[in-house]
Amino acid sequence: MNLSSRLPVLCLVLFGLSGAAQLARAEAPFQPVPHQAGKDVIWLPTSQSLVDEMLTMAKVTSKDLVYDLGSGDGIIAVTAGKKFGARAIGIEFNPKMAEFATQRAKKEGVADKVSFINGDIFAEDFSQATVVTMYLLPTLNLRLRPTLLDMKPGTRIVSHAFSMQEWEPDQTSTAGSGSAYLWIVPAKVAGVWDIKGLEGAAPGKLTLHQSFQQIGGTMTVAGVSQPLLGAQLSADKLSFSFFGPDKVMQSITATVAAGNLSGMHTAYGTTKAVEAKRL
Ligand SMILES: C[S@@+](CC[C@H](N)C(=O)[O-])C[C@H]1O[C@@H](n2cnc3c(N)ncnc32)[C@H](O)[C@@H]1O
Known part of the structure; x- marks a missing residue:
């Protein structure tokens, strides 16, 4: 067989080899590469x-x-x-x-x-x-x-x-x-709350200010407003203290859910249930 007669066979072999290489490339399993592009941010793995x-x-x-x-x-x-x-x-x-x-x-x-x-x-x-x-x-x-x-x-x-x-x-x-x-994620507690169950007092008014999980505010009992002390919010759990009108320290720990607050009020050595509704 001379060269001219072998040429088609050689072409077929070469074509076949390059086709096989292309197929192998196409079927190579995907492997992520650090820093590869992503829609809004590249990919880099966390260790x-x-x-x-x-x-x-x-x-x-x-x-x-x-x-x-x-x-x-x-x-x-x-x-x-x-x-x-x-x-x-x-x-x-x-x-x-x-x-x-x-x-x-x-x-x-x-x-x-x-x-x-x-x-x-x-x-x-x-x-x-x-x-x-x-x-x-x-x-x-x-x-x-x-x-x-x-x-x-x-x-x-x-x-x-x-x-x-x-x-x-x-x-x-x-x-x-x-x-x-x-x-x-903190509960949303900002607003004015009508609070019932304070020991020996008329209903109180709790005003809460909130910036994410940071809270502060005032408690108004019998017309006297006092700042909240040590107010803390974690998830739906709220706690704070305040001085009552008679300068006795009182404290509340409560859970907040859908505009309702329910928990315990401690004053004068006793702890009783307390409820509040957001106005
Ligand atoms: C920095 S990597 C973090 C990967 C993984 N969470 C870790 O910590 O190892 C960010 C990932 O977000 C993906 N990505 C970028 N924008 C996106 C979007 N809008 N929606 C979904 N995924 C996105 C990228 O493709 C990339 O895989």
């Missing part, structure tokens, strides 16, 4: 030690539903399921990342409680979460802040790096070279 710390700060248990906003390779959601026994859902815009994380959950044996949604964190509903985790950007944290503040009081939010500006974290921690911040 395992910081993930563990974030979920520990949030006191995650098997009763929790954890949502990781921008879930990348799935490390946070998978850890929440595997080490903390929680149900977890990751929301990830990049479909290949969402699929990669889904396969990871299967490999790690937690696919029964850990799943991933291919979607946009600004469009998907994560209002059922009891814990929200994120590693985004300061601007994105601020865009999410109103939604997070509307979640059920007591929902824990943990962010790898980045603040929420005036909404100061309830706790800060570090692991490796990273920092994590924890916020507990």
